[in-house]
Amino acid sequence: MALFPVPRYMGEDEKEGTVRSVMTLKELHTIAKERAKSITGREAGTIIKKEVREMDVDDNKKTKGKKRMKKLEPDTESSEQLKPKKRKHDVKASEETMEHDEACNDDGGDDETEENDEEDNPLPMVTHSERYRPSTQLTYHHLPDWVTQSHHIESDIAEYSQSLEDFALNPIITDNLHKMSVTSLFPVQCVVLPELLSSSHGPLLSTVSGAPPSDMCICAPTGCGKTLSYVVPIVSSLLNRITRELKALVVVPSKDLALQVYNVFVSVSKGTRVRIGAVGSQNTSFSVEQKQLISHHGPAVDVLVATPGRLVRHLQETPFLSLASLRYLVIDEADRIFEQSYHNWLNTVMDSIRETHSSGHCPLSSSCIPRMYPELWKPSFSKSLLKHKGMHTDSQLSSSINDLIYPAAAPLQKLLFSATLSLDPEQLHLLQLYRPKLFTATPALQEDLGQSILPSTLKEYSISCSSDYKPLVLLHLILTFDHHRILCFTHSRESTHRLTLLLKEYDAPVAEISGDLSQEKKNELIKKLTGKEIKALVCSDGMARGMDIPGIDCVINYDVPSHFRSYLHRVGRTARAGAEGAAYTLNTFEEVHKWQRMIREAGRKQIENVSITEDDLKQYVIKYSDALESVANSITCKRK
Template sequence: MSLFLVNRYLGEEDDGSTLKESRSQALLAKLQQKAKERQKKSLTEQTEHQHEEQTELQDVKKKRKADEDSVQEPQRNKKRKSKVVALHSSDADNHDEPAEEKQKKKKGANEKQKKKKKDKSGSSAEVVSNTPVSGGDAPEDTVGEEQAETEKDSPKQSSQKTSAPTGFTVLGGFESKPVQKVHRVLPQWLAEPDVIHRDIKSNLVPICDISGLSAQLLKKLHNNGIEHFFPVQAEVIPAILESAQQGLLIGRGGYKPRDICVSAPTGSGKTLSFVIPVIQVLMERAVCEVRALAVLPTKELAQQVYKVFTSYAEGTALKVVMLAGQKSFATEQASLSDYRGGVRRSVADIVVATPGRLVDHINKNSGLCLEQLRFLIIDEADRMIDSMHQSWLSQVVNAVYGSGSGSDAMSMFRRTEPAYITAASLSPPQMPLQKLLFSATLTQNPEKLQQLCLHQPRLFSSIHSHSNTTAAAPTHKQDRFDFPQGLTEYYVPCTLSKKPLLILHFILRMKLSPVLCFTNSRDTAHRLYLLVQLFGGIQVAEFSSRLSPGERKKTLKSFEQGKIQLLISTDAAARGIDISGVKCVVNYDAPQYIRTYIHRVGRTARAGKAGLAFTFLLRVQEKNFLQMVVDAGSPGIQKQMVKPENLRSLEVRYEQTLQELADVIKDEKR
């Protein structure tokens, strides 16, 4: 037993080294198995991660492709499809690279995997240290490559988006760009007018310096006390005479003469600037036909222009006729034409008319023949454009060119409505219809001016700013106008109940006379007239549509003669009427529109003289009104305060007058 025990003990000592080796091999086997499990787990995670990224990239590319298909052209679309096919066929790690580079990368990856397997079988320490690297670096590399590729693709995509055709609507989540404001761009003739000097007194031109005027007209000007032309007249008269230097059939260079537009301040002499050249051109007439037609918005303005035409046509063979409704239709018809040898012939050379009456004579075939019309004068053109709903201009044009389709269509002097200028349209020559537009507030809206069908228009204006050539400044929400140079503007803050007291204060205390007072309605004008009349001490009259044409004419004459201290008017007297001696204009009611304001205050400070303009403003009106006047180009409107104590001496009599006024209005309503 002892030997057996000894031998057994000795045998265990001999086998100790072999046991250690077997234990180390078992431990190594376990470690290798764990490493393989880790490697398999990391590979599965890597493939899953790559698969998710690949599907996300494919989804993004599909969306991009769908967006680009709606924008890009078919050729680009085909190229894009070929790229997408190449992307699907390639691996996730190198989906945007050429085929050769992909194969090289695949070989390199296989070699790396082989080397890693050899290293794993070498020693346990190396395997343990290498397994996390092999399991973690591969996805990081592939992710980095994919990010780099997506960054490369993103600028390409953005460049393709920005280079999309401008004529198509681009859809998608693109960055919003600021929309540029559309600025007004004026035609060249509006943006670059012939500039007229604003200062009248320092730019007077002797009448002898204007060539083309006959001795008879120069003598008539001298007799009327006119030795110098105003700047507007010195510019416009030669321009109209130049258009008729070659006779009535053709203009300068054998072409149709250009239409002329004049925008100048009130009282700058616009009426004489078309009366003188028209009479000069028509003086040596061959046949008595209507060759000049002046259209004006109101009867009073038509009467004023008729007087000027008549005074300068006196002593010539020209006859001037007015069609404004101040006489009966039969009387006006008889003044236009008469029967000679069974044929109706015209006896008028120049016709001054209002739109409504003019249309009546055209439609009723009263003998008003416009087939030889040479000049169409439109005074207060901006208001005439606003009244185009009467279609008076289209009826005038039809009356002028109506004979082109009649029995006389083959005559030498037939007239056809002008179209494009061609060699055929210029032969044989026909008498052109030249339009002459005049206004103190001529619009710069090309859309409105287009209604007049102007032919190569030429603009004379005292207003010119270089900003108008490209775009209207954002602060200028309205057109800018030129104010009379001698005008001083004031505004008077007040309450509604104090307005009548202020009028009385201006005349009785401040001794302003004569005063032209404007209201916004004829009822207001009538009530104010009755109140001032009942108060006493002031010669007052009203001027509105309540009066007949004869009464209005008589009232204006008395006001000009100084018999009336205060004339209370609606806007009927605001347009163009030249009332001499008006030193002060009062806007009892603030005008709503800047054009109305300009024409109202333009009744004073005429022909370079000085004048005052007061506007009564309620507190709620001040901000908008002052901004409107400043935007229109006013040189400055000053604040004029009237202290309450200055009105107290008038308040007692004023309260009594209000009670009397209430009784008078009740009696009128019965």
Template sequence: MALFQVNRYLGEDEDGGISKESRSLKLLAKLHEKAKEKQERFPEQTLQLSDKHAGRLDGKRTRNADYDRSQEINKCKKRKSEAIKSVLDHEIHHEPAEDEQKKGVKQNGQSVSGSPVNSPSETPVTGKDEEDKRTDCHIENTKTSVLSGFTLLGGYENKPVHKVHRVLPQWLAQPDVIERDIKSKLLPISDMGGLSVLLLNKLHNNGIQHFFPVQAEVIPAILESAQHGTVFGRAGYKPRDICVSAPTGSGKTLAFVIPVIQVLMEKVVCEIRALAVLPTKELAQQVCKVFLTYAEGTTLSVVMLAGQKSFAAEQASLSELRGGQRRSLADIVVATPGRLVDHMNKNSGLCLDHLRFLIIDEADRMIDSMHQSWLSEVAKAVYRTRGPEKMSIFRRIAPAYVTAASMSRPQIPLQKLLFSATLTKNPEKLQQLGLHQPRLFSSAKPRPILSDPHERFDFPQGLTEFYVPCTLSKKPLIILHFILGMKLNPILCFANSRETAHRLYLLVQLFGGVQVAEFSSRLSPSERKKTLKQFEQGKIHLLISTDAAARGIDITGVKCVVNYDAPQYIRTYIHRIGRTARAGKAGLAFTFLLGVQEKKFLEMVAVAGSPGIQKQIIKPVNLMSMEGRYEQTLEELAAVIKEEKKLTR
């Protein structure tokens, strides 16, 4: 009813279609007109009425003005964002040509939509046009100041984004290059300066007349870093850490054994000054044997911590109590990571306060598998403090920035020596080792930019690679053909699991005619040691192994390596084939490939830098003579495996 009265007052009906906002404005205007008329008729009363209601009307005007102002601000913000967007779109996309801009206008003055096109002189100036003019000015200003006054540097062109290449640190990008030709680049042992007569005689007695290239480069570098003794490095500074990446069988073990013994052989007080850490027991045994060979005749004592003896026996070989104090009995310790940490945690007398050399062999595997837990324990033991009164004057502090204060007191430097055939070039992984100004010796071609995600390695020089296309059922027959038909023995055969290795071992043993053995974690350490010795003596024709024997083990007399199961990773392949063609000798490597494996494997080997892998086809006619016996052997194998499962339950 009230709405009806208002409409009648305004001269409109109920269905006038007028909006609420317009109705209120018209009502306000009507009231102003009525008040003006009343003021003209009764000026005194109007003055009193205006005084009485002035505050109320002013309040209404203020609220309306605030509302209009807020609406205007929102509209300005909206126009500003639209202007910014249009500027960016205008600058990203090219300006349309002049005739393209006029494409929507016809010659007769009609637009595409049919509305007339006004000339500039005929166009009426409205509030909307004023806003457009202000917006145009704002667009021009936005080119230099877009967002809250921030100036945009450079153009708005849609430039192509260039890929950023990862750049190697200088020591990785520019290593000391080792000569790859082992046979022609030999250095006579007499030409190596800094070696004692005792070591030269030892080398001569062991049949070594020349040093390989890796030995000729690395041995002088280690000797130079310790030419002022074990307390000071060159010029009184801490010596640089050394990393060596060279092919398998290139003589890396001797490259650190000879200089370490040369530096330590003149020491009088027995303390652990060299620690060599290796991933497996077999590798620890091999390195310990080399240390013992060249330490013979000196005062140096070599101890191995690899679980070959009981914990108590190893503890007794490390130290002894004399006069109420514990004294070291070892100068050089060769250990596996797990056993090393056990001795440090149980305070068995393993004191590393005087450690000078930390040797990490097969460094890439040590980085990947141990997650640096053992290395952090070694660092704690090396840099531990016992209070200023009980410390030696040659106390050692944790590595920090070199300042005058840090160099004011002499301390025994800890130098890390890393060796591997597949040393990673990933700076993030190497950073975990905490290397000090490292120096890299590498036989691989340097690459300053990591544009290629695949790593390349050096392959043994005398190696010839083959791959054999086959089916899963024919793989055992081909192995037998290699030994019985082609007379390739001894053969070191690799399988991906100990179950596969054991099954193949049983199959060949049941077939007969071949001296076969297995080498895996199924055997005890003493059994594995005995098996390797028999294989080296030629008593075993086929040694079927897991990757336990693929890392660094020097097995003499291996003429042929067979990958019964294709390796999944290139590093595994490099270490497997490195068991043959060692020290520049000739060797063969065969890889059995199923149809689905062939393409991926060949690409992996080619990218890794293989000089070339050849295809070897075994004709079915060569296997026919063994197929009858093979089928019978499979039935016998099923019965044997069934019996073994019963015994293990």
């Protein structure tokens, strides 16, 4: 099965103003004949004529166009280029749609062959009216070599984990990992960590061979330790840094995940000179964050964890914040970040990186070196340097120190992480991945990488019920099933609030958690859940991404997720790090078909059905009407 359609790349040296969606008649007939091979009789002739009719350029000359279509033969080798009259609205429309054509043209043919064809056959022009005329678009699929030759990651944590002592890590980092109760590395860490460590040799942090390191895409199950797989090598590579510059940028989609990743970095780097910063992770003012990022001596952090929107604002408004020395660009939960624009953050970051890296190095003036790097301006250092280099002026000394600090722009390595990594060609083109490597626990031929990745220790169940008594089924699960730390997911914050109020009418040990709460309140609720003061937290899909709440042994999908990717991230909150977990999905009788189709299309095996009878719910039905009325009154009073 094909992975994704790849838009046809026309090349940068194409003549300015040429419309990219144009095809020669010869190419048209070649496509028509290929399509006709698999179709016989009248159907083949109909399709060929239809494609010719829809894609033929007639420049509003209907009679001439019909005659030409009738006379058209498959072996036609050339055609006269049409030259429509230039009209102002046509020229303007053509300019406005150039970018649209570049993104939407999805011809996946061989580049070299297309270049030869373009040289032999001049392309006819297409008018504005022809551009938007309905047509049959032919889509081609193929898999890049780096996808078909992916590196496999084992999903069985218990069998393929390795001892921490098997890896030659710095003793400080090893000790910090032990304090975090990490004694062995999971399969994804065993594969990714050595790969990243091997690219951190020498002053330029390049590979042992001297070549720039390859970019990496990692697609692995939820709860398998993807965060540590990039935190450990990044901190390791910065242990011996000379000057403090922003070397690693980690972009995550939410405040909660940003805080979680920040805490992991802080724990691993404890006792080292590596400084960690975070923006957008807490309710901190923008001015306070600026002071944390930049000090009077220069950059104040080596690693920055940021949410996309906050990052863009800092790049635009924080003085002296530069990506000139950036070594690592990590995009965690990449599929979710790519699905949302977030103030066009990716373009902003990549433009900033290109501007600073294109110069090759980052010059410093002689006036700012003493302020930022006073240790390099000491008399003993400068005299020895002057004597060794034979220099006699301050400008020569400044230039030499600058070369020592920034010998050249370090090669940037991009790292993409997600449990459901969809390789969108448009986004990957913007990232400009260099010799990328794919590490995945799923077959490379799967249309959506990560689509069927779930922990092997997870048990899945399905419960069908009527919509009227669905809240009572959930109540029965929470009160009677042998699970002690439960996450219950709904499709919206409003549903979360209503459901929580209804469950509390039955004195159920539950609480509501959402993005509206302060971080202190969230931590308090999580502490109550892990301490078994409450049994369940009700939340929406916002909590389903990347959050690691310790000890969750059950996930309940009160509302059926809209697609399987959401299901995967929801149930991924349990059965983490090799622990066992259970997932229940409640679907009404009207949703059964949708649910079964979703599971079938995802390639999952039949999920076990759990039956809950009317007798099980009798004890809750007695006060059900009064509870619903009480919830309605509470919501009405709150709105007033």
